[in-house]
Every structure is written in structure tokens, then in C-alpha cells.
Amino acid sequence: MSSIDVRFADVPGGRLGYRDLGDPDGRPVLFLHGSGPGVTGWRNYSETVGAFADEFRCIVLEFPGFGISDVRGGHPVVDARNSCVEILDHLGIDRASIVGNSMGGIVGAGLAAKQPDRVDRLICIGGVGTTLFSPGPAEGIRLLMDFLAEPDKPALHRWLxxxxxxxxxxTEQLLEERWAQVNEPGVIESMKSLYNPAAIAKVSRGEVSFDLADVTAPTLLFWGRDDRVSPVDMSIMPMRLMPDVELHVLPNCGHWVMIEQKDAFERQAREFLLRG
Structure with missing residues (x-):
């Protein structure tokens, strides 16, 4: 496996951080992270990506505005989606599979809907869809908004x-790592730009959202049965509307499926990607 040091690409939207691991001649897989405070692509996938590196070229992208890639100032989901195209173009990759956690799943599914020629296969870990039976916003989102209103360690701990x-x-180590990342320039502001009434209004006007039926790439949805951020009933709409989709719900598992159900996630995700 090649170096895990972060690399940087100067692309039209600004500087992007990424890691490029695994088989350089393997089929490319783009790993997309979630949106929580202190998150990075490497924190989401550092313990997981090695399971894919023997057969695939694994690109772990750092979205704009999360402390590593440049802030862009637009809607974070749109900025992230544009950054996916830019990093693929920078690396000379026409088409890739996508593994996306939470916001990363939304970004990947949006790219698959709007530019289907760029996405081979799609794996989403929670996030995609809308609640049908659970009240919204979900507990985890409410705790995130509480943290953004008054950022301190106790609020971050409650959200985690x-x-x-x-x-x-x-753990205390996780809390300290996330707190340090949150305090990088622009991170709190980027989070606030995603979780505020104006950004939500853009979603309702269709500026950020997409039609689930337009996601024609073969898709695998992972969900934690005990997810308090994206309740499992969110999976019903994408499961019904995406034309080529399967859903795996894993027990004793919250929002971080790739961490809490690591072995099951890696085994099932690898099998799905290798079908292609």
C-alpha cells in the first residue's frame, strides 16, 4: 500500500486534500466522509480502507471546509459534489465507485444522479433519504445544532x-482529536453553513437535492439499526425508489457502520464492489 500522507491538488475550486492508496492499477474507489464536527476523510476511513487496498485504488477525499481542503463558501453539499468531479479529473479518472458515509453518501448519490457516467457502483452508509416515522430533526442532528450554537467540549461529547x-x-482521545479539528480555521463556519434555515431552504427548492430514481448505478445501502442521526426508517424511500439497490441493516450499530460493524461492512462492501 502506498504512502498514507495527505496530498494536495490545486483544482478550479481551490486546494483539495486527499490520500491515494492501494493498487494504482486497480479500479478506483472514492471514499467520502460525513459532516460532523471535527470529521475528516481519514478519521472516517483510516481503519477501513486497508481492507480494499489489495484490489482497488482507494482515494480518500477531504471535503472543502472541514479543516484540510480550502473553504469554498457555497452550500457544503454542492461544494463537496463539485470537489468529487475535480479530484477525479485531477487524477485522470473517468469513472469510479463511491463509498460515502452520511453526508458523503448524499454527495455520492447526488453525483450518481446528476452525472451517472462518473459513477460505477455506489455504497451509502446512512444519510440518504428522509424520515417517514421518526420525528425530525433526529436526536443526533439536534445535538449537532446545539453544539454549533455553543461550541464547547461537553456539547461535542454529547454529540459524539x-x-x-x-x-x-x-474515548477521551477521540474527543480531544475532534475538538482540535473543530478549532481549525473555518470549520465551525462551514458547519453552520450546512445546518441553518437558509441551507435547508435550498434543499427544499431542489438546489441541493436530487431524484432518487435517477441514481441508476448499482447501490448498496448500509444502515445501523440503532442510528440516532439517520433513523433506519430513512432507508425506506431510497430502498423503494432507487432502481438497482439493496439494503443491509446491521444490529447493535449506530451511525458509524464502518467502525461499529467493521468486519461485516468490509466483507459485504468488498463483495459488492467486486461484482463489477
Whole structure:
């Protein structure tokens, strides 16, 4: 496996951070991270990407505005979607599979809907869809908004605890790492630009959203049965409307499927990607 050091690409939208690992001649897989405070692509996937590196070229992208890639100032979902195209173009990749966690799944599904020629196969970990039976916003989103209103360590800790079923995963080290990343320039502002009434209004006007039926790439949805950020009933709409989709719901698991159900996620995701 090649170096795991972050690299930087100067693209039309600004500087993008990414890591390029695995088989350079393998089929490319683009790993897209979520939207929580202190998140990075490497924090989401550092313990997982190695399971794919033998057969695939693995690109772990850092979205604009999360402390590593340049802030762009637009809607974070749109900026992230544009950054996917830009990093693929920079690397000379016409078409890639996508693994997206939460916001990363939304970004990947939006790219698959709007530019289907760029997406081979799609794996989404929560995030995609809308609640049908659970009240909204979900508990984890409410705790995130509380943190953004008054950013401090106790609020960050409460939000982190909502992300997982196994509370032992929320260690002091994790809290300190996330707190340090949150305090990078522009990170809080980027989060606020995603979780505010104006950004939500753009979603309702269709400026950010997409038609699930337009996601024609073969798709695998992962969901934690105990997800308090994206309740499992969110999976019903994409499961019904995406034309080529399957859903795996994993027990004793919150929002971070690739961490709490690591072995099952890696085994099932690899099998799905290798079908192509």
C-alpha cells in the first residue's frame, strides 16, 4: 500500500486534500466522509480502507471546509459534489465507485444522479433519504445544532455519544482529536453553513437535492439499526425508489457502520464492489 500522507491538488475550486492508496492499477474507489464536527476523510476511513487496498485504488477525499481542503463558501453539499468531479479529473479518472458515509453518501448519490457516467457502483452508509416515522430533526442532528450554537467540549461529547451504539467508542482521545479539528480555521463556519434555515431552504427548492430514481448505478445501502442521526426508517424511500439497490441493516450499530460493524461492512462492501 502506498504512502498514507495527505496530498494536495490545486483544482478550479481551490486546494483539495486527499490520500491515494492501494493498487494504482486497480479500479478506483472514492471514499467520502460525513459532516460532523471535527470529521475528516481519514478519521472516517483510516481503519477501513486497508481492507480494499489489495484490489482497488482507494482515494480518500477531504471535503472543502472541514479543516484540510480550502473553504469554498457555497452550500457544503454542492461544494463537496463539485470537489468529487475535480479530484477525479485531477487524477485522470473517468469513472469510479463511491463509498460515502452520511453526508458523503448524499454527495455520492447526488453525483450518481446528476452525472451517472462518473459513477460505477455506489455504497451509502446512512444519510440518504428522509424520515417517514421518526420525528425530525433526529436526536443526533439536534445535538449537532446545539453544539454549533455553543461550541464547547461537553456539547461535542454529547454529540459524539449519539453517533454510536457502543458508548465505549467515545474515548477521551477521540474527543480531544475532534475538538482540535473543530478549532481549525473555518470549520465551525462551514458547519453552520450546512445546518441553518437558509441551507435547508435550498434543499427544499431542489438546489441541493436530487431524484432518487435517477441514481441508476448499482447501490448498496448500509444502515445501523440503532442510528440516532439517520433513523433506519430513512432507508425506506431510497430502498423503494432507487432502481438497482439493496439494503443491509446491521444490529447493535449506530451511525458509524464502518467502525461499529467493521468486519461485516468490509466483507459485504468488498463483495459488492467486486461484482463489477
Amino acid at each position: 455519544r449519539s453517533m454510536v451504539f457502543d458508548q465505549a467508542l467515545v
